[in-house]
Amino acid sequence: MYFKIQYIMTTFQHIFASSIKPELKLIAEKVQNNIEISIEDGILLYKEVELSFLAVLANFIKEQKHGNNVYYNKNFHIEPTNICIHGCKFCSYSRKEGEDGAWEHTIEDIVKIVESYKDKSVTECHIVGGVHTNKDIHYYCKMLREIKKVAPELHLKAFSAVEIDHMITKSNLAIADGLKLLKNAGLDSIPGGGAEIFDEEIRKKICPNKTKSQKWLEIHETCHKLGLKTNATMLYGHIEKYEHRINHLNRLRELQHKTNGFMSFIPLKFKRYNNELSSVTETSTLEDLRNYCVSRIFLTNFQHIKAYWPMIGRDVAQISLDFGVDDLDGTVDDTTKIYTMAGVKENPAMNSDEIISLIKRVKKNPVERNSTYSRIERD
Ligand code: V47
Ligand code: SF4
Numbered sequence: 001m002y003f004k005i006q007y008i009m010t011t012f013q014h015i016f017a018s019s020i021k022p023e024l025k026l027i028a029e030k031v032q033n034n035i036e037i038s039i040e041d042g043i044l045l046y047k048e049v050e051l052s053f054l055a056v057l058a059n060f061i062k063e064q065k066h067g068n069n070v071y072y073n074k075n076f077h078i079e080p081t082n083i084c085i086h087g088c089k090f091c092s093y094s095r096k097e098g099e100d101g102a103w104e105h106t107i108e109d110i111v112k113i114v115e116s117y118k119d120k121s122v123t124e125c126h127i128v129g130g131v132h133t134n135k136d137i138h139y140y141c142k143m144l145r146e147i148k149k150v151a152p153e154l155h156l157k158a159f160s161a162v163e164i165d166h167m168i169t170k171s172n173l174a175i176a177d178g179l180k181l182l183k184n185a186g187l188d189s190i191p192g193g194g195a196e197i198f199d200e201e202i203r204k205k206i207c208p209n210k211t212k213s214q215k216w217l218e219i220h221e222t223c224h225k226l227g228l229k230t231n232a233t234m235l236y237g238h239i240e241k242y243e244h245r246i247n248h249l250n251r252l253r254e255l256q257h258k259t260n261g262f263m264s265f266i267p268l269k270f271k272r273y274n275n276e277l278s279s280v281t282e283t284s285t286l287e288d289l290r291n292y293c294v295s296r297i298f299l300t301n302f303q304h305i306k307a308y309w310p311m312i313g314r315d316v317a318q319i320s321l322d323f324g325v326d327d328l329d330g331t332v333d334d335t336t337k338i339y340t341m342a343g344v345k346e347n348p349a350m351n352s353d354e355i356i357s358l359i360k361r362v363k364k365n366p367v368e369r370n371s372t373y374s375r376i377e378r379d
Contacts, residue, residue, distance in 0.1 A: 008060045015056070024049065031057045031297060036253070039246055042298045046242035051286060051323075054293035058324030061296055065303060066326045070359045071369040073330035074352060075124035075157075078113055079337060080105050080143070084130030085166070088196075088207035090238055092274035092342040094130050104132070107143050114147050114154065121378075124330065124371045125151075127158035128193055137171040137178055141185035148186040155371040156186055157231075160193030161219040165211040175222045183228060189371055190223055192231030192266050198251050199244040206238060206277065217255055224261025229372055231306075232262050236291060237270040237283035245291070249298045256301045263373060264304035264327055267291050269311055273343025285316055289323045296324030304373065310348035311339045318358050327369075331355060 015028045027041045037045070045054060081104040084094035095102035105113075114125060125147070140163075144156055159167075159182070168178030179187075196203060198213035211219075220230045232252050236245055256262050269288055272278045283291075296305045306327040309317035317328055333349045340348065350358070352368070359366040368376040 005060075005063055008056055008063065011056045012060075015053070020053075024053070028057060031060060034300065036300055037298060039250055042246040042249065042294060043242055045294050045297065046245065046290070051290055051293070054290055054297070055323050058293035058296040059322065061300060062305075062324050062326050068363075068365045069326065069367045070321055070364045071304065071327040071367050071373065072352075072355045072359070073124055073369055073371060074120075074122045075126055075330035075371075076117055076120075076122055076333040077126045077128070077336040078105070078110055079129040080110060080127065081132050082130045082337070083132050085133055086131055086162070086207065086209050088210060089276040090196075090206055090235065090270055092271070093338050097133065107139075107146050110143060111146050111150055114151050118151070122154070122331070123376065124155040124157055126191060126332075127156065128160055128163070128191055131163055131166045135167065135170075137167040137173065137181055140167055141181055144182065144186035155188045157189045157191050157371055158182075158187055160191055161216045162194030162211045164190070164219055165215055175219055176226065179219075179222055179226055179228065183226060187228065189229045189263075190220070190231075192233035192264075195233045195248070195252075196235045197238075197240045197244050198248045199240065202240050202244055206235075213251070217251060220261065221255055221259055224259035229261055229263050231264050231266060232302075233266045233268050234295075235268045235270055237287070238277055238280050245294075246298070249295060253299055253301060256299075260301075262302055264306045265295055265299050265302045266306040266308050266329075267295055268308065271311065271339060271342035271344055274341060285319075288312060288316060289320060292320050292323045292325050309350075310336060310346055311344060313344070313346050314350075314358060318362055321359070321362055321364055328355060328359070 012028060012032055016025055023044060027037055030037050082093050082095050083097050083102050083104055087094060147156060168175060194211060195216055196207055200213060223230050234248050269283060272280055272282050292305060304327045305325050306329055307317040307320040307325040308329050310332055331350050331352060336348050356366045370376055
């Protein structure tokens, strides 16, 4: 750790003494002095700056926050259904009711899945799925309550703001009242899905029917006020421009200043197979690493930047740990289909030994965390 910070500091001295653009020196100075970079700085970083420079800045922030630690969680996913009213153009996973490939688990099925993890020392269940036409909030409250009956200690990180928007609207409730019902039924936190890209023009093109950005932010803000922590994502690498990415990050940063309720930020790389945007070329690995770096540099008020390895792959997730990332989500298990259906070949399951070894092989310190980032010590 000491060597790393010393090395980064030396690199900063080189940057200040070099003949690079004064604007870039200014950005480096801001980072070194813990001053937030501006929107213009962020766009400049995306557009003009090479990866090695971004890595120095991103790792400086990461090292300061977490030293050599890399966090992971023992978790599994349940996707109750892929039946969805929305039909987002980037989605390879959703189906209409009765269509080939549609699935829908009953609450009993879901409870059985949870029970099958009883002896596996998992601490979190991540529940996310399609926005089902006719399920209201009382159905989802029942789901949470039934799960908690068999696994009272299990942290339920459940339902994206888009699913929550639908269930609350369907039940004619105010956002806060709906969230209170879910919280009382066992909801512990909410995942970051459904954010996509906040710019409304791009949103209209890639997911025209989805919850508007303002509402997504409002739901997260209300969660934070009610004491429910949340995550945030950004779907990138489709038709958006760098300006849209920075606008997205900036809106998250502003809300975080207000509430401090976000735990981690998770960039989600667009995967093109079996969806309506399949003519778009996917971003390169270099671009993915640059994106992790800029996210880390821009979002200094977010504690964690997460590489979701079932989407990006084990190898790139491992490399990302030297590009501002400090969190690898978790063991996940092979129950998630969002990315396999969009063309990811990775088997979405790792046991703790594998994830620990993946982290150790790049000389980092694996830390098992719970869902709110407290350290878990095991024998
Ligand atoms: O909102 C859908 C994305 C998200 C594709 O909070 C796609 O810890 C890429 O939010 N290519 C759902 N992305 C998943 C999600 C998530 C994942 C991991 C951890 C957390 C967390 C949250 O998946 C959707 C959408 O942005 N998505 N299709 C696709 N073809
Ligand atoms: Fe439905 Fe989510 Fe797929 Fe959009 S991304 S179609 S909301 S399952």
